[in-house]
Amino acid sequence: MQTLARLLTIDRRWIFLFIGLAVLVPFLTGLKFLQGTPTPATLAVFNYIDQLPPGSVVAIGFDYGPAGMPEMHPMAMAIIRQCFQRHLRVVALTIHPQGPLMAEAAFNRVRGDYKAKYGQDYVNLGFKPGGQAVILGIGSGIRNVYPTDMRGTPLSALPVMRGVRTYDDIAILIDLATGNAPGAWIAFGHQRFKVKMAIGITAVMATDFYVYYQTGQLVGILNGMRGAAEYENLVKHPDVGVLGMSSQSVAHLVIIVFVLLGNIGYFASRAHRRKQGGMA
Amino acid sequence: MRTSRPPRDFRRSPRHSWLWHTPMPTSDTLTTLTSPQMIGLWLQAVLTFAILSFLIKDNAFYKFAEHIFVGVSAGYGVVLVWHEAVLPIMLYRIFPQLSAEQGALPDYWVIVPIVLGLMMISRFVPKLAWMSRWPMAFVVGYAAGSSIPSVVQANILQQIQGTIKPLVYYRPCVLVESPGAIDLSWVATSTVLNSLLLIVGVVCTLSYFYFSLEHKRMLGVTSRIGIWFLMAAFGAGFGNTVMARISLLIGRVQFLLYDWWQHGVIGLFR
Numbered sequence: 298m299q300t301l302a303r304l305l306t307i308d309r310r311w312i313f314l315f316i317g318l319a320v321l322v323p324f325l326t327g328l329k330f331l332q333g334t335p336t337p338a339t340l341a342v343f344n345y346i347d348q349l350p351p352g353s354v355v356a357i358g359f360d361y362g363p364a365g366m367p368e369m370h371p372m373a374m375a376i377i378r379q380c381f382q383r384h385l386r387v388v389a390l391t392i393h394p395q396g397p398l399m400a401e402a403a404f405n406r407v408r409g410d411y412k413a414k415y416g417q418d419y420v421n422l423g424f425k426p427g428g429q430a431v432i433l434g435i436g437s438g439i440r441n442v443y444p445t446d447m448r449g450t451p452l453s454a455l456p457v458m459r460g461v462r463t464y465d466d467i468a469i470l471i472d473l474a475t476g477n478a479p480g481a482w483i484a485f486g487h488q489r490f491k492v493k494m495a496i497g498i499t500a501v502m503a504t505d506f507y508v509y510y511q512t513g514q515l516v517g518i519l520n521g522m523r524g525a526a527e528y529e530n531l532v533k534h535p536d537v538g539v540l541g542m543s544s545q546s547v548a549h550l551v552i553i554v555f556v557l558l559g560n561i562g563y564f565a566s567r568a569h570r571r572k573q574g575g576m577a
Numbered sequence: 578m579r580t581s582r583p584p585r586d587f588r589r590s591p592r593h594s595w596l597w598h599t600p601m602p603t604s605d606t607l608t609t610l611t612s613p614q615m616i617g618l619w620l621q622a623v624l625t626f627a628i629l630s631f632l633i634k635d636n637a638f639y640k641f642a643e644h645i646f647v648g649v650s651a652g653y654g655v656v657l658v659w660h661e662a663v664l665p666i667m668l669y670r671i672f673p674q675l676s677a678e679q680g681a682l683p684d685y686w687v688i689v690p691i692v693l694g695l696m697m698i699s700r701f702v703p704k705l706a707w708m709s710r711w712p713m714a715f716v717v718g719y720a721a722g723s724s725i726p727s728v729v730q731a732n733i734l735q736q737i738q739g740t741i742k743p744l745v746y747y748r749p750c751v752l753v754e755s756p757g758a759i760d761l762s763w764v765a766t767s768t769v770l771n772s773l774l775l776i777v778g779v780v781c782t783l784s785y786f787y788f789s790l791e792h793k794r795m796l797g798v799t800s801r802i803g804i805w806f807l808m809a810a811f812g813a814g815f816g817n818t819v820m821a822r823i824s825l826l827i828g829r830v831q832f833l834l835y836d837w838w839q840h841g842v843i844g845l846f847r
Contacts, residue, residue: 512738
């Protein structure tokens with residue numbers, strides 16, 4: 298009993314080491330884990346985009362920075378991939394200061410596979426400060442908020458922006474975010490201007506935003522790396538998201554083992570204390 | 578010899594699928610690295626190790642990386658606001674001749690928000706601090722006026738509407754056998770059970786936060802059930818948090834393996 302009670306005093310660095318190994322091993326060994334059925338929330342986003350007629354406009358809000366890349370970037374690339382496969386126009390915009398760089402990186406990674414051209418198939422409008430004011434401003438005219446794209450080209454000179462004036466011309470707005478941006482997009486973009494919306498968020502935010510999906514305010518939700526992996530599978534291009542999910546699974550198993558050990562240690566130490574109390 | 582199975586078409590059949598063999602992803606842009614790219618790659622790796630060294634013990638390397646992060650973030654923010662707000666929204670509108678745009682006319686209306694902005698800064702001078710109340714009142718008024726209708730709609734009215742679910746489903750009249758009867762199919766029954774669970778969860782959780790009466794008798798029972806629902810919500814939140822944090826580590830491991838090790842280390846010593 299005393300030996301089991303010692304489980305409570307394990308140095309936390311051992312836990313870090315095991316988690317580190319759990320993440321590393323699948324990458325080094327190619328260990329594969331069963332991928333479950335795509336969740337309805339992910340499938341809904343995929344199906345919605347899949348039924349859009351060619352030429353429709355998909356706006357992607359790149360509201361994340363480098364810190365959110367592991368979860369958000371695979372989602373962004375998978376969505377862009379689907380849009381290019383379906384010949385949809387992609388408009389990137391952001392209210393996050395580091396968002397334009399994320400959009401550039403995602404487009405650069407995918408565009409070559411589909412020979413997509415800047416200005417014709419996609420555009421990066423860049424960052425505008427103001428958050429709520431930007432979202433409301435797009436409702437009265439996207440050119441009022443973004444007179445030019447990120448490179449300084451007037452929107453009227455870009456074929457991809459032809460006929461795109463307000464939210465009415467956007468088939469769906471997908472906000473990929475690590476902060477509170479989706480809340481603002483839902484409240485001001487969806488509620489005020491009725492634009493169809495989906496979001497891709499970090500797993501830590503998921504429980505806060507499922508209520509918007511459940512109440513029909515969102516078409517769907519991509520939840521963290523799992524959502525990204527599901528989407529990669531749906532667009533038939535497994536990439537870093539799918540690869541990362543094996544590590545995720547092993548790490549979760551290790552955490553469960555440590556939680557069990559911690560509980561065993563707790564009950565063992567309680568029993569040990571009681572026994573000592575009884576003897577005294 | 579066993580051949581690999583072709584990927585399943587999810588659009589036709591959204592079922593289980595084994596993880597297909599995926600080739601090691603590589604950053605296409607880093608196959609031939611220039612010297613600045615190589616330096617950048619090593620800098621990223623060194624800073625990653627410096628931050629991760631905190632797991633062993635707080636140390637000087639961690640502090641160094643942390644300070645660099647704070648400094649770079651602040652610097653980036655200042656430069657971005659200068660180029661995205663101060664120049665195009667303030668300076669170029671009053672003095673369009675400074676911008677590259679030809680033939681633009683000055684827009685003197687922007688002087689009003691500029692003055693309001695300067696009044697906000699007056700807080701730093703105690704004698705003039707009263708001036709900051711005007712722009713503050715403007716900001717609060719604008720934010721409240723524009724937010725309240727939309728936020729109430731999204732976060733309260735729609736959420737209430739979401740909890741109002743039917744508890745009985747009737748069979749559609751197009752069915753030949755007993756049209757209009759109560760639908761007892763598995764789908765309808767499970768939907769009703771879900772709705773019941775939702776209603777019980779909402780009512781019991783709300784009752785836990787009702788403090789005008791002592792939590793005894795009926796209110797004691799419902800608030801107790803509410804605690805269980807809250808615990809389930811916290812558990813889901815914790816599980817998602819773990820997944821998010823592990824994802825961050827996975828991101829760093831992917832960088833170290835596929836970018837730094839592959840191009841920065843092997844590429845350098847090849």
